[in-house]
Amino acid sequence: MEIRWDIFVLIAACSLVTALPRVIPLVLLSRIDLPEPLLRWLGHIPIAVMAALVGQELIHAEAGFSLHEHLDLAAGVLTFIVAFKTRNLLWTVILGCIFAMVLRLLA
Template sequence: MEIRWHILLAIMGASVVTLLPRVLPLVLLSRMQLPEWTMRWLNYVPVAVMAALIAQELFTTDGKVHILQHYVEILAAIPTFATAILTRSLLGTVVVGILSLMVLRFVL
């Protein structure tokens, strides 16, 4: 089996490009104490990212806003969000979301 150097270099380059943005902040920030306001601000980042991803999936199609086109998914999102807020359980939220969507697609 022959080694194709350009493919190996592309894989190694992609590995470095993927690894650097993940490891570099971790190494740099582990050595310093961040202010309290920064830590509070960073706590909202995962919620904001998840909200942006979910909103994009629920309210857009082909880059255009179509609110009522995904009405089944929006209806399924209501009990899913309620479960997430009340239980803070990832497994419970996923199960409720899947079951809600399954029942709504069966009924509607």
């Protein structure tokens, strides 16, 4: 298999452009003590991201609610409760998938 250098350079440049916006803030903010109100505010980001992802799947602009016999909405509500109570993105994703799977198996 032949290695094309233009493709290699393109992949390397895309990797750099993807990594830099993540690495630079991490390096800079790791040396600074952030104020408590900012840390509390940053704690709300995982639940906001999860709500945006779940809400996007539940509501479609052209079709209205995509409830599929209300199973997606039920799984979404249960996932939201987990996210609100735990504020842990990992547990929210895991339990949200389990909720959706169990509700679809029961239906």
